[in-house]
Amino acid sequence: MSARYTAARTSVRTAGIMVLFTVVFTALMSATFELTRPAIEASALEGKMRLIREVLPPSSYDNMLLDDSVTLGPTPELGLDQGGHIYRARLADQPAALVMEVVAPDGYAGRIQLVIAVGVDGRVSGVRVTGHRETPGLGDYIDPNKDRNKSQPWIGQFSGVSFTDVGTEKWKVKRDGGTFTYRSGATISARAVTNATARAVDYAIRQRDALFAVQAGGRL
Structure with a gap:
């Protein structure tokens, strides 16, 4: 097996691992965002209302x-x-x-x-x-x-x-x-x-x- 073939196979395997890592990481981030979005939105709304209460009873x-x-x-x-x-x-x-x-x-x-x-x-x-x-x-x-x-x-x-x-x-x-x-x-x-x-x-x-x-x- 030539060194060139071995290097090419290693590069392909590394690229595949990186793609898999990216897909898994993106999926985890997306899932985390979806799980936390309601809490984040609720917190933002409460922040707005708190500010409004300071200027309007x-x-x-x-x-x-x-x-x-x-x-x-x-x-x-x-x-x-x-x-x-x-x-x-x-x-x-x-x-x-x-x-x-x-x-x-x-x-x-x-x-x-x-x-x-x-x-x-x-x-x-x-x-x-x-x-x-x-x-x-x-x-x-x-x-x-x-x-x-x-x-x-x-x-x-x-x-x-x-x-x-x-x-x-x-x-x-x-x-x-x-x-x-x-x-x-x-x-x-x-x-x-x-x-x-x-x-x-x-x-x-x-x-x-x-x-x-x-x-x-x-x-x-």
């Missing part, structure tokens, strides 16, 4: 909020270059509030992702930061989990406020002649969130009827 709606959503295309007003989602809260079948994905594009370190709930009366229910790269210990106070003032986190000042209380010309940080406070040395972070919240409130007021008119799961 459960007592303010009685519908299955995650099932009552609208998909947005690119929406510059909300900073959504690739689009996003809005969840509609209803109480006794009547519109109650909108929970919106929002992006402030002009944070100190880039984009700041937010979730903002606005009632049908145009009043902010709550604002939360869901993603950012602001400077730790300086600009990250916009996230209540990072804010050292746990009793009165900075971002809580938007809750319960509307354009009736604070006109659009005053919906700014105090350094810009507005109403809302900021922390010394980290104005840019506060300004970005404050301005994004104003745009979200304006969008919710202008688009409220159209958003509630779209079929659940539809697109605006």
